[in-house]
Amino acid sequence: MRTHELVLHWIEKQLSDGQLLLGGRLPAERALAEQLQVSRTSVREAIRILEAMGVVRAGVGSGKDAGTVVIAEPASALGSALRLHVATQHLPVADIVETRALLESWAVARAKPDTPALAEAARLLEEMDAHAAVDDFLGLDVRFHVALAEAAGNAVVSTMMGSLREAIEGYAAALTANLPDWETTAARLRAEHRAILQAVNDGDGERAAELVAAHIHGFYREAGLGQAPD
Amino acid sequence: MRTHELVLHWIEKQLSDGQLLLGGRLPAERALAEQLQVSRTSVREAIRILEAMGVVRAGVGSGKDAGTVVIAEPASALGSALRLHVATQHLPVADIVETRALLESWAVARAKPDTPALAEAARLLEEMDAHAAVDDFLGLDVRFHVALAEAAGNAVVSTMMGSLREAIEGYAAALTANLPDWETTAARLRAEHRAILQAVNDGDGERAAELVAAHIHGFYREAGLGQAPD
DNA sequence: TAGATCATGTGGTCCAACCACATCAAGTAG
DNA sequence: CTACTTGATGTGGTTGGACCACATGATCTA
Numbered sequence: 001m002r003t004h005e006l007v008l009h010w011i012e013k014q015l016s017d018g019q020l021l022l023g024g025r026l027p028a029e030r031a032l033a034e035q036l037q038v039s040r041t042s043v044r045e046a047i048r049i050l051e052a053m054g055v056v057r058a059g060v061g062s063g064k065d066a067g068t069v070v071i072a073e074p075a076s077a078l079g080s081a082l083r084l085h086v087a088t089q090h091l092p093v094a095d096i097v098e099t100r101a102l103l104e105s106w107a108v109a110r111a112k113p114d115t116p117a118l119a120e121a122a123r124l125l126e127e128m129d130a131h132a133a134v135d136d137f138l139g140l141d142v143r144f145h146v147a148l149a150e151a152a153g154n155a156v157v158s159t160m161m162g163s164l165r166e167a168i169e170g171y172a173a174a175l176t177a178n179l180p181d182w183e184t185t186a187a188r189l190r191a192e193h194r195a196i197l198q199a200v201n202d203g204d205g206e207r208a209a210e211l212v213a214a215h216i217h218g219f220y221r222e223a224g225l226g227q228a229p230d
Numbered sequence: 231m232r233t234h235e236l237v238l239h240w241i242e243k244q245l246s247d248g249q250l251l252l253g254g255r256l257p258a259e260r261a262l263a264e265q266l267q268v269s270r271t272s273v274r275e276a277i278r279i280l281e282a283m284g285v286v287r288a289g290v291g292s293g294k295d296a297g298t299v300v301i302a303e304p305a306s307a308l309g310s311a312l313r314l315h316v317a318t319q320h321l322p323v324a325d326i327v328e329t330r331a332l333l334e335s336w337a338v339a340r341a342k343p344d345t346p347a348l349a350e351a352a353r354l355l356e357e358m359d360a361h362a363a364v365d366d367f368l369g370l371d372v373r374f375h376v377a378l379a380e381a382a383g384n385a386v387v388s389t390m391m392g393s394l395r396e397a398i399e400g401y402a403a404a405l406t407a408n409l410p411d412w413e414t415t416a417a418r419l420r421a422e423h424r425a426i427l428q429a430v431n432d433g434d435g436e437r438a439a440e441l442v443a444a445h446i447h448g449f450y451r452e453a454g455l456g457q458a459p460d
Numbered sequence: 461t462a463g464a465t466c467a468t469g470t471g472g473t474c475c476a477a478c479c480a481c482a483t484c485a486a487g488t489a490g
Numbered sequence: 491c492t493a494c495t496t497g498a499t500g501t502g503g504t505t506g507g508a509c510c511a512c513a514t515g516a517t518c519t520a
Binding site: 028029030044047058059060061062063066067068 | 468469470471472
């Protein structure tokens, strides 16, 4: 077993034993190296991996933001990994879109009306009305859809939804170049968003699921999924 | 931007530009360090991250298995990340089970009969008849379910299915201690597996989806999901 | 009292050296 | 000529030490 894996397993055990909690700090790199009788390099490689997985965050200096702190951000971590595999063409973008539609349909079908997540989703819709620029709009769009997914109360589903969306965010932005008129599309997306949210708040999960699936597939079909942007 | 991130982005660009293909080799660590004008340490940290994401594999020595080679194993990589987040109790096991049931139901409902993946699934069932030990059985069980999921032809769904199953494999093994009699449960699981595969091969996706959801939830309910094993 | 300065501790980076390993080529004994 | 041994080469794995940038808090000073 390689040395950094030993460090990795030690830290994972600390986590699963509850000796290292969310928000807690790892020992300083030099201290941990001495404690485990390995080099600081090996400790650092282990921390790099945990950082890539969204389990810790490393900060220099001293005080609140300093040191290596345990966090819980699986979505961005999984998103990066998926993006790389999309880059190697091992995971087709079409499959990602299809999976995202599957997860999100399930989520909105089971979303509870009048939850904080839905209130946040409604707020994001207001904000989207004021931001017409493609990048701003898409950024808010991601947050709206993730908020929707969170309303179902399944952390794994919303995490995966977010990571899938993030993995192809750059791709989606590039696809907008294929659209005949962004303003027209944006107006349609806004209307669809409101209809989806309305259905969820009405407790009509079945209709919400249909609308969200049509919403997702509609955008990628219009933008020409699989075609290179001009 | 930190130095290892620079290396990471350089490699990601090589991948998305198609200059680095599946099975291809990265430049040697020392050569890459000189080429990018960074230290070997930073190159190594980048490679560690890619390795954790299942994008490359590092091998010592010379010849076929040597060097850093581009691979495509997202399932095990995502599985490790999910397992760590389960360890921090940020992702509940129940949510993982529910998500897995969702993905797998969808997959079997769309699985095409008479595909190579289903033939492999059938072969695995034969093998499971001969392996009664818990660990062997569960290992084959994972492969059976992944083979089933592959028959739907969506790489992202089967990848996520596999990673979810892997993330809680240790948990599932521990849960078997809660079962009153493993042999009885194993016999039931074998029968359910055959019924699922039969439904898929009959083209009855709807029935297959119902069976697989009942199969998954049934096991975890019987084993006492959420309860500590004795 | 208010500001400047220094000490401390953190992660970030780099370097030089050595190890373990696998392969291949050259040399050597048969 | 064959078969084995030996050494050279190139790979990632590991280590210790040095220095940097940064943020904070204590201390000194005007």
